[in-house]
Amino acid sequence: MPEAASFDILAIAAHRDDVEQTCGGTLLKMAECGRRTAILDLTQGEMGTRGTIEDRAREADEAARILRVGWRRALDIPDGRVENTYDNRLKIARMIRELRPRVLILPYWQARHPDHATASMLGYEAAFLAGLAKLDLGVPPHRPYKIVYASLYADVRPTFVVDISAQFDTRFAALMAYRSQYQDREQGSKLFPREAEIRERLAAMAGFYGLLAGVRYAEPFVQKEVGLVEDLLAIPVQSI
Ligand SMILES: [Zn+2]
Secondary structure: OOOOOOOOOEEEEEEOOOOHHHOOOHHHHHHHHOOOEEEEEEOOOOOOOOHHHHHHHHHHHHHHHHOOOOEEEOOOOOOOOOOEEEEEEHHHHHHHHHOOEEEEEEEEEOOOOOHHHHHHHHHHHHHHHHOOOHHHHHHHHOOEEEEEEEOOOOOOOOOOEEEOOHHHHHHHHHOOOOOHOOOOOOOOOOOOOHHHHHHHHHHHHHHHHHHOOOOOOEEEOOOOOOOOOOOHHHOOOOOO
């Protein structure tokens, strides 16, 4: 991965392969539009049932290459113990300052896995700290303009969805780059469904969100702010 520079979009998530599942298609679509994208994983995945940290690092790099992500790194926050501490907020704030994203994608703030919910709060508070002029982190202050929450893991109605019909297959390939997690093996096969089943499940989820907006496949997001409209004639998604 090349060194940090200025990026348009930064996606932060608790675990390697979270981003691939929740907003990988959107990152790929943005890269295809010429946007510079980056991923910051908070943990290295040492609690994963399968594979080593080295396996997961290699797989994460391969997935990033497939999604045309320009920069990716994993912090050393303990897997399964992502905590909203000041130290962790500072670690993330420093990365936000180095990467200078305009848009920050965080996990939705309610989640079954505590790491996902905490990563959301941590990311938000880190983004706030990153903008404080008097907080000296050795990197100039920067606050993202926009925060959106990838809500695929949460049972909430999205504020908007991104059409990933053209990116669905490549996003699936990025997820399958995590061979140690998803490859067919007898051991633990109940926990890790076979590739065809994973694909069917992903297609069902993406198809559901696509249907809400009249496209084939989509990824859901929540924004806390209201939408702002200039031209009523340009609002997408048919009503009746
Ligand atoms: Zn996760």
